[in-house]
Amino acid sequence: MPRRKGAPEVNAGSMADIAFLLLIFFLVTTTIETDAGLDRMLPPMEPPEEDVVIKQKNIFTVNINKNGQLLVEDELMQLTGLRDAAIAFLENGADGTCNYCKGRKDPASSDNPTKAIISLKNDRETKYSTYITVQNELVGAYNDLRDRESQRIFGRDFTDMEAEYLNPETASSVRDDLKDKVKRIQDMFPQKLSEAETTSN
Amino acid sequence: MKISKKTTNRLPAVSTASLPDIVFMLLFFFMTVTTINDNTLLVDNDLPTADQVKELTKKDRIIEIFIGKPAPHLMGVLGTEPKIQLDDRLAQINEVGPYVLSELDKKPDAIRNLVTVSLKVDKNVNVGIVSDIKQELRKVNLLKVNYTTYEGVTKGISQ
Numbered sequence: 001m002p003r004r005k006g007a008p009e010v011n012a013g014s015m016a017d018i019a020f021l022l023l024i025f026f027l028v029t030t031t032i033e034t035d036a037g038l039d040r041m042l043p044p045m046e047p048p049e050e051d052v053v054i055k056q057k058n059i060f061t062v063n064i065n066k067n068g069q070l071l072v073e074d075e076l077m078q079l080t081g082l083r084d085a086a087i088a089f090l091e092n093g094a095d096g097t098c099n100y101c102k103g104r105k106d107p108a109s110s111d112n113p114t115k116a117i118i119s120l121k122n123d124r125e126t127k128y129s130t131y132i133t134v135q136n137e138l139v140g141a142y143n144d145l146r147d148r149e150s151q152r153i154f155g156r157d158f159t160d161m162e163a164e165y166l167n168p169e170t171a172s173s174v175r176d177d178l179k180d181k182v183k184r185i186q187d188m189f190p191q192k193l194s195e196a197e198t199t200s201n
Numbered sequence: 202m203k204i205s206k207k208t209t210n211r212l213p214a215v216s217t218a219s220l221p222d223i224v225f226m227l228l229f230f231f232m233t234v235t236t237i238n239d240n241t242l243l244v245d246n247d248l249p250t251a252d253q254v255k256e257l258t259k260k261d262r263i264i265e266i267f268i269g270k271p272a273p274h275l276m277g278v279l280g281t282e283p284k285i286q287l288d289d290r291l292a293q294i295n296e297v298g299p300y301v302l303s304e305l306d307k308k309p310d311a312i313r314n315l316v317t318v319s320l321k322v323d324k325n326v327n328v329g330i331v332s333d334i335k336q337e338l339r340k341v342n343l344l345k346v347n348y349t350t351y352e353g354v355t356k357g358i359s360q
Contacts, residue, residue, distance in 0.1 A: 012221070016221045016224055019221050019224040019228055023228045026228065026231035026232055027231055029235060030235045035263075035347075035349050036256045036349070036350065036351075037251070037255070037320075037349035038251055038254060038347065039255050039317070040346050042335055042338060042344040042346060043339070043344075044339065044342065045342065122328050122332075123328070124327060124328060124329030125327050125329065126327065127324070127326075127328070128322050129325070131328050131331075132348055132350060133249070133251070136253050139253040140252070159253075163256075166255070166258070195335075
């Protein structure tokens with residue numbers, strides 16, 4: 001009588017089928033999503049100790065009404081012109097201390113980028129998509145200026161550097177190097193975007 | 202010759218023994234990258250688009266707030282006014298502060314001051330409710346917000 005060779009082998013031929021089934025399930029349910037959006041800091045609730053006096057010419061007012069129309073520095077403006085107007089305001093450099101600005105040095109506009117403030121006001125009835133579009137344009141104005149200076153000094157886009165700096169996978173030695181560069185550009189054009197409380201009329 | 206006769210008869214079959222390994226590899230890849238959306242949306246959530254965005258990479262540092270009109274199947278009960286969704290329930294404006302603080306309490310100490318509030322607001326909502334929420338967040342001193350959007354080219358203002 002021939003000897004039995006232990007337990008019979010389990011047929012693994014259907015393993016692939018099972019794995020495929022699972023694979024297809026995960027393929028279907030997967031949504032590879034990384035959320036993205038516009039970062040903003042809200043002003044703290046307590047007012048600052050002493051009142052800061054800001055010259056009117058250093059404020060760039062943007063008003064959005066409930067129909068989505070823009071009033072920029074008391075003039076009606078189309079959305080397409082907003083970014084250029086904001087850039088012109090930010091790098092105006094009227095007091096001459098800003099040696100990297102390429103603005104017109106108009107004495108009626110902002111003194112230098114560190115003093116320039118963009119003030120955004122909106123109506124309660126404004127549509128959120130309009131509001132985001134305007135915010136996007138204003139952030140775009142800052143990014144354009146920062147990119148330009150970053151290209152001039154480091155030969156690289158600011159947004160690109162910042163993204164690499166914020167990416168957790170970047171090596172820490174590279175990050176430390178980028179940190180100073182990012183900080184330097186941010187100090188050249190600090191993002192001063194104030195959002196006033198909304199009005200209801 | 203005997204040998205050549207044997208081998209040239211037909212092509213040897215390709216071994217499929219490693220097929221399960223390959224499939225498993227793919228399976229593990231998809232298992233690890235999958236994020237199953239854990240809260241069911243009770244409100245419409247069609248986000249606006251923007252192109253100057255920053256990515257929110259770390260999921261554990263985010264508190265989400267959804268705002269939008271009630272979903273179509275709930276419209277009959279809840280009407281069409283925009284609602285706030287926290288976690289998986291609808292809430293009133295005065296519940297936002299306590300909710301955010303309780304969420305913040307669940308985070309480990311080390312990352313507590315890095316927490317960002319992600320506002321996921323439907324694009325058809327009016328800004329009024331959003332500024333109410335921002336006001337609530339200022340009251341509890343959570344000042345880092347992110348207006349979450351889709352990445353893409355912005356469409357012009359519809360008049």
